[in-house]
Amino acid sequence: MHGLMMDRPLLIKRLLWRAEHVFGDKQVISRDGSGYHTYTYAELGSRVRRLAGALAALGVAPGDRVATLAWNTHRHLECYFAVPGMGAILHTANHRLSEDQLAYTMDHARDRVVLVEPDLVPLLESIADRLPLVHSYVVLGKVPADTTLSPVFDYEDLLAHAAAVELPELDEYAAAGLCYTSGTTGDPKGVLYSHRSTVLHTLALCVKGSAEVAEDDTYLVVTPMSHVNAWGTPYACALQGTTLVLPGTHPRPEDLLRIIHDQRPNVMVAAVTVGTMLRDAHNSTGRRYHLDSLQRLWLGGQAPPAALTEWWQQNNGTVVVNGWGMTETSPIATFSPDVSSQGKPLPLVEMRITDEAGTELPWDGKSVGELEVCTPWAAREYLDDPRSVDSFREGWLRTGDVSVFTPDGSMALKDRSKDLIKSGGEWISSVDLENALMAHPMVHEAVVIAIPDETWLERPLACVEAQGSVTEEELRNHLQARFAKYWVPEHIVFVRRIPKTSVGKFDKKQLRARYLECGLPGISP
Amino acid sequence: MHGLMMDRPLLIKRLLWRAEHVFGDKQVISRDGSGYHTYTYAELGSRVRRLAGALAALGVAPGDRVATLAWNTHRHLECYFAVPGMGAILHTANHRLSEDQLAYTMDHARDRVVLVEPDLVPLLESIADRLPLVHSYVVLGKVPADTTLSPVFDYEDLLAHAAAVELPELDEYAAAGLCYTSGTTGDPKGVLYSHRSTVLHTLALCVKGSAEVAEDDTYLVVTPMSHVNAWGTPYACALQGTTLVLPGTHPRPEDLLRIIHDQRPNVMVAAVTVGTMLRDAHNSTGRRYHLDSLQRLWLGGQAPPAALTEWWQQNNGTVVVNGWGMTETSPIATFSPDVSSQGKPLPLVEMRITDEAGTELPWDGKSVGELEVCTPWAAREYLDDPRSVDSFREGWLRTGDVSVFTPDGSMALKDRSKDLIKSGGEWISSVDLENALMAHPMVHEAVVIAIPDETWLERPLACVEAQGSVTEEELRNHLQARFAKYWVPEHIVFVRRIPKTSVGKFDKKQLRARYLECGLPGISP
Missing domain, CATH: 3.30.300.30 (ANL, C-terminal domain)
Incomplete structure (x- = not known):
């Protein structure tokens, strides 16, 4: 017998509801050249509904793939809510891939519309002839006069003339986002997130003992929004009413120092290499910028080296935290309040380690095995990809990472299995x-x-x-x-x-x- | 198109997985007479699987209602996981109801097995002839020699001889728990929770800005486990590996003082009246017991009066927090870190206030209207009850509470609509x-x-x-x-x-x- 509870699907628009209604006055701040573009979550919501109207007018239908080729900006954030919110699928294309890889992913995704940053128009032009399915290009800013993209639209023009549409109710299993692995071997592989997986992952980021995204925080999200949804932080910030600072077009290390100085975030989210670059830039700029607001530096992509962690702690009082995850796990699956390990599995994340024969190994602090994951926000297969058979076994994702667990449930990454x-x-x-x-x-x-x-x-x-x-x-x-x-x-x-x-x-x-x-x-x- | 993520149902056993694997050494402490019964979450898990085996041997099948008539003890906690875990439905019967109401609920629920505390056997005997569907009684302790309950079993005997069974995979919409409203008007009404609603509610309790149940906490749960799952705290504690202290059989105010003195919980969860009784008992026992471990007193059932809040703050440094909810909302729907209001809607909880004509009112700090709620952990109807039509409208639960929202999304309860x-x-x-x-x-x-x-x-x-x-x-x-x-x-x-x-x-x-x-x-x- 079923319970008699409301059948309320887990949809990305529910995150936006809370941002608008409970935290309508809280801010989203986007670096814009040497200044900042600032608005509230209430304004975000109203622009999201107009963007959904504009995309519908361009012919975007439920299930269509809509690509972004974009930096971390408020406009990209609008796409995060409008595209899945209207029932389409947001493919956050990664402009850091090689041209061939980028073209491969956009073709493989069957993208129909591309929203592109002005400075990335030349990159898109160079592969446009390999994207026969794209019927509309939208420039997230001023359209370059000489662009060969066609038909091409100005994002702000579209919004100015669009009718706002209410985001529809959807099946929570509906596809919401598409991200490709960064392709350390062979072609990138596509992971197709659902509304359900995105909402559950977002909740898990806000839980105590996890990233603990909170109303009183100010998050500087440097991790690219073109890469695994910036680890889900934009969605978590919206849900919790966290002040969100986005570094805008092509931020250089000194831009980031200035943003920290100006906006005083208490949390920064970035790849380990960014932590290194900022340390070096801080030293080479004569420590001109104040970084003391940063209480927490969440570094990912690889385990943060101890020397870097110590520098941040000793020079700036900043605690480096980290977790573990991959594109296939949305990405966050473990979180640690320090760098002594990669942390404990988040709620609803089940893990095991196995030896080469597939036998489960104990969590004894000694046994090293391949990490396997099972959670509602892990992929069960890749999008249209025969390589799926290698990565999924009996309902578990084989991560290719080699790790050890202590009896208290903390996981320490030893290596990628192929790097061991x-x-x-x-x-x-x-x-x-x-x-x-x-x-x-x-x-x-x-x-x-x-x-x-x-x-x-x-x-x-x-x-x-x-x-x-x-x-x-x-x-x-x-x-x-x-x-x-x-x-x-x-x-x-x-x-x-x-x-x-x-x-x-x-x-x-x-x-x-x-x-x-x-x-x-x-x-x- | 559906996302390609793991189809991993939200089941109560996932909470137990984390308790056992990640927090296997953390403790559950149950008051037992003048001493304590203590074991680990790992032991909880192993006893849960044996209880599931024992109940199956008694003939409990998926969908069957299994009632508890019990205090807050480790055995009751085992029922919380074993009964829904095996696919049956846990009806936490409320021994504080009148005999007639209790008999009404157990008959209405169609309970098949009753697990009863030794001291509540006489109460159960007095209504047993009104429960023709019950085929087995299990005493959660020593079976009284002269009991008229039949057939009657000793809980520990059953467990000692039971085969452990793995908890099965289930549909997440399957009914998991059944709780009756306390019946301020007419007969109690049944609310049938699902695995899904229970798991989502549990996650929401652990989120920053909500109750923030955390690994480092020690929770003393005085709120009866026979009433709306003790506000979901036992499930949240298991998920987060929180040390759980249960006050056992019929705790008197002085018992609670002694538990706080001995176990040093930092959080206590209780009805407002318990906060009052403890204050009075503390004063009348000459402040013999140390209560200084208590950082947080989560009081519910009604808005905590300011005088009580001040006493706890000034005399013990304890912050009183509160939320809002009802049996129909699992129960927690808002949470506040103080008592200035009932707090903000939790993630995934949508709220509105309406006037008598059903028109939505603004959140302006002035407009007072009936509170309506929509969330995956709110009931959509009562179990087999024609009164459902009065409480549910267009997918929203009409709470009968009258409240006001400030523009920052904080809700202040003004009254029950019938008490206004x-x-x-x-x-x-x-x-x-x-x-x-x-x-x-x-x-x-x-x-x-x-x-x-x-x-x-x-x-x-x-x-x-x-x-x-x-x-x-x-x-x-x-x-x-x-x-x-x-x-x-x-x-x-x-x-x-x-x-x-x-x-x-x-x-x-x-x-x-x-x-x-x-x-x-x-x-x-």
Whole structure:
């Protein structure tokens, strides 16, 4: 027998209802050149309903894919609510992908309308001939006079002339958003979020012990809104009436310093590399900007290195927090109030670790296995992609991450399974080696990859971006004090810059390929 | 098109999964006579699976109603997870109802099995002949030798011999719990919760700005588990790994003081009257027990009077918080970190106020209207009850409460619509008068009801339980300083004790009936 409770679907528009009704006066602040664009959640709601009307007038129907190619701005935020709110699907295309990858994703998604930032128009023009299904382009600002996009519309013009429409009731399982993995191997894979998964993920971000997004916070969201919904923070901020600060078009490190100085956010959400860049920019600008409002720095994409965490704590009193997740998990699945681990599974997130035979391993602080996840906000398959079979097993998502759980339910990431180094029958964690290297004062960034070895099958190779004078031997001594002897890499090479992926992670795939093709400074494959 | 996310139903067993796996070592502490019974969430989980096995062996099938007639104990907590977990429906029968009402609810619910506390066996025996569908009685402790209940089983015996069963996957809309309203008018009405509504309500209790149930808290749950799931706190504590302290069989005020002294909870959840009783008991026991661990006192059932709030703040440093809800809303729908109002709607709770014609009124801090609610954890109808038509309209629950919203989304309760006094065309709030009276140092408790009046249609009548020497005139002067002249009651009567309902609220229905029948001290109808 069913319960007799209201059959009230979990829809993204419910988040907006609370922003408008309960927190209507709270602000959304978007960097706009050297100034700021500011309005309230009440105004957001009214513009969302006009955007929904404008898109309907352009012919957008329920189920249609509408792409954004955009920065973190108030207009992008409007798309976050209007597109799924009207029953269409928001594909947040990632302009940091290669042109080929971007074209692949937009074609694969079958995008019909693209909302594009003025400065990204040239990028879109260069792939437009590969997007035969797109029937309308909308520029999120001034339309460049010489654009070849056609037909092309001015976003503000559309809104000015649009009739507001009420967002309809929908099935909560309806698709709401589409995001592609950043493609560390092969073509990007599409993850199709539903209203239900988005709402549940949003709630989980606001729970005590999780990110705890709260009414009194001011969030600076640097994590791109083009990447896994900026970890869901825009939705959580709206739900909780959190003041939301968006860094606008192409923010440089000094822009971010200025925003922090001006808007005094108490929380910043960003990739680990942004935490590093801001530290460096703060030092190189003579500490001109005040960063003391920042109580919490939520860094993601990879485990924050201890040296970076300590700098923020000691120099600015900022606590670095982190979690774990992936595009396939919306993305947040664990959260930690510090960096001692990746934290505990959020409510409704079930996890296990398994060995190579698929046997579940104990949470004993020692057993290392592949992390598997089951939650209403994890993907069950990729969109139209035969590779799904490799990642999903018996209802669980196989993450490809290798981790260990302590008995108190805290998860520590050891590696990506493909980055784990198997040397002479023993596992070596590239992440642990990288963190130890980056804790050395003369190391700016470091990445460790596996290279083939005749004797040991694989051996670690460390690539180091130094920030002062340091020798291979000094670094080896530094590591020898911390790890078993067989962990210490024979080869440590100094590189000018460590390659990064489109979302700012160390690009180990590129390093491995470069090594195998032509070697690295001082050593050949 | 549907999203491609895991189809993972929201089930009560997911809450237990987190308690067991992430917080397996955290404790559940139940008062047991003058001592305590203590075990971990891991042990809770293992006993839950055995209880499910035992109930299945007794013949309990999915959809069956299983009643508890029980105090707040670890065994009752086991029923909270095992009964819905196995697909049956937990009817938490309320032993504070009159015998007739209790028999009515258990017959109406079609209960098949009753789990009964040893000291409540006589009560159950007295109505057992009115429960023809019950096929098994289980005593949550020692079976009284002379009981007439039959067949009757010993709970611990059943568990000792039961096979543990894994809790099955279920439809999230399946009924999970059944609770009856406390029946301030007519027979109690049944509200049938689903797994989905219970899980969503639980999440909402843990969100920042809501009750914020957290891992580091120790909750003393005095609110009866027989009444709206103790406001959902046992489920929220399990989900968050909160240390849970349960006051056991028939706790007296001094028992509660001792529990607070011994277990040092930082949060207590209780009816407003319990807050009053504890204050009085603390004073009368010479402040022998240390209550300083209590940071937060969550009082409900009615708006906490200011005098009580101040006492807790000034004498113990305890912040009184409150919310608003009813059996029909699971129950929590708003929450406030203080007592300045009943707080803001929780995430996913939509509210509006309407006038008598059903027109929506603005949130302007002035307009007073009937509160209506829409949320996935509100009832859409009562179980098998023709009175449903009066309470539900166009998908909204009409609460019968009258309230006002400020523009920042905070709701202040003015009255029950049937308790509001309409005098000479003007509204008078009985709640406001009661709070003002109870702020007087010589007033212990006060209740205000409407009585018929030839000139004004209705006039307020104040019934006061004094705690010292005070006159009618002194109280009138006290009120005159605070309210418009027409608000001040002509009649103030002193009563020995104010009658309470089964859940500790002022019983205005009884007072009104008593007045209309035979008058009150000093005045006749």
